[in-house]
Amino acid sequence: MAEQTELEHPTRLPSQQQQPESNATAFPGFTIQHVNNCCFSSWYSHFSQCTFKSIVIQPLPETFIDYLNADGIYLPSEVNHAPLAEYDVDSDTSSEVNQDVSDTEEDTPNPSFPTLEAHIISSITRLGGRIFPKLNWSSPKDAAWITFATTLQCTTPADIFLLLKSSDFIAHDLSHAYEECVDFEPGHDQDRPKEFELVLREWFDLAPSMQFRCFVHHGDLVGMCQRDSGNYFEFLKLNRNTIELDLCRFFDSKISGKFPDPSCKNIWLMDFNPFGPTTDALLYTWQEILESTESKLRIVESTAEAEHHAKSNFSHNRLPKEVFDLSNNASIHEFSERFKQGLLHAQFDKVSPER
Incomplete structure (x- = not known):
């Protein structure tokens, strides 16, 4: 029998927001340094022997961050792969991701990240062919519903990009990680981390009951x-x-x-x-x-108590506008088919020579 545990520790603010239960309950203030201390790469090396094998890609190119922040759900164009340096926390070594991007890439509606995609593919292979992703702090678990298997399991860069683009938790990491810190001052280069990292973690089929x-x-x-x-x-x-x-x-x-x-x-x-x-x-x-x-x-x-606690996970999170446009009061089956067609159409738009 194997148990999995996560710890609530007074070191950082979360990416998933919950309303406080009482204004009278006092908690210690968080600082920006506390938040940074709980970044994945900050704690992983100390606990690597008792958690999932992981590879961290850092820093992510700013063009990729812009892509994640952009409105709409669309996947980058498929490109030729090139070598990419990595930060592998298993070997305690680090190096930078190549951030070179062509001038024309910024003008295309569907950007391309060949070096990043190449390294993701390489890392997925090293981790056994199946991974789940996260950024500095959060995984896109609120967006699992958008995948065909409704899990965070990813086998390709496209799987990862779709989850990251669809997640409110990821959006929080990108733009709001420090907002509740006691030393946060808007406009003082504190609106976001200086660098972002993509964490690829080895996938295991874990029992929710444990x-x-x-x-x-x-x-x-x-x-x-x-x-x-x-x-x-x-x-x-x-x-x-x-x-x-x-x-x-x-x-x-x-x-x-x-x-x-x-x-x-x-x-x-x-x-x-x-x-x-x-x-x-x-x-x-x-x-x-x-x-x-x-x-x-x-x-x-008891079952009665479970029914009392039961709720739809992350139902409060926003759905992308494109999803509402595709749903149009359709049944689940009809919506699924429309969503698949929407993704296929987006892919066709990217590779069509007439565009």
Whole structure:
């Protein structure tokens, strides 16, 4: 049995916004440095033995950032591939991505990123052929619905670009990562990070029932709960004590202690998230977490409780205008066919010699 855990840690603001539960609940202020400290490449090397193998491409070309920020969903043109330097956190070496772009590329409606695409293809191969992407802080999990498999699994650059272009979480990383920091001053070169990175993480088919969120306050583990709060899993009740003990041991040995240990067989670290009201407290309230002095695993105790917590993940996120235009009150099947045709039409527009 393998568990996956993500930690809520007082180091940065999240890319997914949640309304605070109470104005009376006080949290420590975040600074821009706190946010930068939780950038993926800042923590991965310290915990690489107990998380997924990953490759970081940095810095991303500014033309690619402009493409992600541009309105509309369209994929870059297919191009010849060229070598690209990489930042591979497994080998603790870094180098820059070639940012050379032709003068005509900026004038075309469908830009081309040959060196970036070539390196993505190479990295996907090195990671086993299947990956999931993220930028400095966030993965585009709010956009998983737009893929045919409704997951973040990617096997080509086009899969990655479609997810990144469709995600509000990615848009937040690009333009709003520092806005809630106490030292943020608009217009003082603080509107965005100086560099962006594309993280490609090895794909595993993880069981949602075995993913847990842990809360760390002042260096102490003060709460744990199942990540999928909208479903009841009977076996979690039967194994609650064992799972709770495993999570506590994992925190003590891998997170709190931070000492090297290559043997990490039962639990994988998924990510670090901020300790604050903008992060979903799931089966807790934030007031409970702040007042907690012991870490007890909370799970959904019944089907009735699961129905109470059930909600459509990320339903509050905006849908691209093109999706609304394609839907036009169609059935799910009709919408799917229209969406496929829309993508095919976009690809035809890019390669047609008459354009």
